[in-house]
Each structure stands twice: as structure tokens, then as C-alpha cells.
Amino acid sequence: MPPTKATLITAQVFISTMMAFLMTGIFTALPMRFGDGWIAAWMQRFALAWPVAFVLSLGVGPLAFRLAGLAMRAFGRLTFRL
Numbered sequence: 001m002p003p004t005k006a007t008l009i010t011a012q013v014f015i016s017t018m019m020a021f022l023m024t025g026i027f028t029a030l031p032m033r034f035g036d037g038w039i040a041a042w043m044q045r046f047a048l049a050w051p052v053a054f055v056l057s058l059g060v061g062p063l064a065f066r067l068a069g070l071a072m073r074a075f076g077r078l079t080f081r082l
Helices: 005-032 038-078
Strands: none
Touching: 005 038
């Protein structure tokens, strides 16, 4: 049974939150080397990045699923079955 629209949007909330949180943390820590103020800078960057990541995921998510389906169908044709 395919996931509901609510399930897909909820998944996009979680995925975009985790990705924005981790990526802004990494890309804030690298130049600041975990120095003074890096957590505050990280949280500011996360607060800006998460809404952008969520909105983009609404457009990119369905495209990614379509591309994955096409790739799996193409890959399925390339493999042999016993």
C-alpha cells in the first residue's frame, strides 16, 4: 500500500529537519572549529536553513521518488532473474 500524502509530508518534515540540522552543524563547526559562539551561529543558520530545506523537499521529494522508480525499473531490466 503506498504511503498517504500526510505520511509523505511528515517524512519530509523529519528528513528536512535532520538534514538541515546536521549540515548546518557541520558547515558551522568546520570554519569555527567548535570555537566560542559556534552553537549560537549554528542555531541561527539552522533557523534559516530548515524552512528552505522543507519547501525545497516538497518539490524535490516527488521528483526523487519518480527518478528512483525509473531507475529501479531500468535496473530491474538489466538484472537476470532465476
